[in-house]
Amino acid sequence: MTEITILAVSRISDGVCVAGITDDGQWIRPTRPNRDDSWRQLELDDCKDVNGNWIVRKGNQVKFDLVESIPKGTHSEDWRIGSRRARLVHELTEEEYFDFCQKHQELSLKPLVQTTSTRSLILVRPERFTSFTFQIETSREGKRSYVPRCGFVCNQRLHLNKPISDVEWRGYGRKYLRNNQRPAVKDILHENQTESYWLTIGRNIVGSTAYLMVVGVHLFPIRHFDMDFKRL
Numbered sequence: 752m753t754e755i756t757i758l759a760v761s762r763i764s765d766g767v768c769v770a771g772i773t774d775d776g777q778w779i780r781p782t783r784p785n786r787d788d789s790w791r792q793l794e795l796d797d798c799k800d801v802n803g804n805w806i807v808r809k810g811n812q813v814k815f816d817l818v819e820s821i822p823k824g825t826h827s828e829d830w831r832i833g834s835r836r837a838r839l840v841h842e843l844t845e846e847e848y849f850d851f852c853q854k855h856q857e858l859s860l861k862p863l864v865q866t867t868s869t870r871s872l873i874l875v876r877p878e879r880f881t882s883f884t885f886q887i888e889t890s891r892e893g894k895r896s897y898v899p900r901c902g903f904v905c906n907q908r909l910h911l912n913k914p915i916s917d918v919e920w921r922g923y924g925r926k927y928l929r930n931n932q933r934p935a936v937k938d939i940l941h942e943n944q945t946e947s948y949w950l951t952i953g954r955n956i957v958g959s960t961a962y963l964m965v966v967g968v969h970l971f972p973i974r975h976f977d978m979d980f981k982r983l
Contacts, residue, residue, distance in 0.1 A: 752815065753830075756771050756811075757808060758771045760798070760919070767980070770953070799837075815830075815837050816832055825961075828871060849971055852874065873952050875906075880901060881909065883934055895983060897928060897979075897981065916965070919977070920968045922978050946971055951968075
């Protein structure tokens with residue numbers, strides 16, 4: 752069993768994508784590939800203990816039964832899980848969580864945007880947010896889905912309209928979606944009394960283009976919200 756500090760719990764297809772960092776600083780994405788390995792994710796039950804309690808949450812140290820490293824393309828962090836259930840080791844205090852983010856943050860997103868990189872995960876501390884939106888979007892294929900987004904500045908570079916798949920942030924944004932509101936950044940930060948924040952950023956490659964997404968939102972003081980996996 753391998754201990755991971757969870758830094759991302761996000762919605763992916765009909766399952767969940769989980770990622771975190773080991774004590775020695777290694778990024779890990781526990782996965783359960785489908786039959787032809789065309790799609791990798793965990794099931795919701797993989798995030799629960801033997802008693803059915805949800806334990807895989809940002810800021811929790813969780814032991815996973817990792818049986819095989821299965822890197823694929825830019826997802827060098829993927830590991831296949833075995834049959835033993837995940838086990839909660841420790842829920843970080845606010846001070847421990849803050850210190851962990853400070854210790855493992857990187858200064859820019861260059862490791863993800865470089866075409867030769869095999870990485871797909873990074874933790875950064877943006878200088879500031881520039882926007883937040885919560886809305887229903889329609890894809891080119893005509894599928895409608897709920898997509899929170901944000902803009903932020905990292906290492907003096909502006910990143911616009913990045914999708915957020917963090918399931919807690921999706922849950923938080925439901926009230927704005929219901930009321931068709933476009934909240935100002937200062938209002939969200941004030942509402943949550945936010946003094947510091949970090950983002951876990953993931954990367955997906957389509958063709959020759961790298962697309963960045965926010966897979967973990969970390970606010971301090973700590974804020975937890977109801978998790979949301981619904982498409983609409």
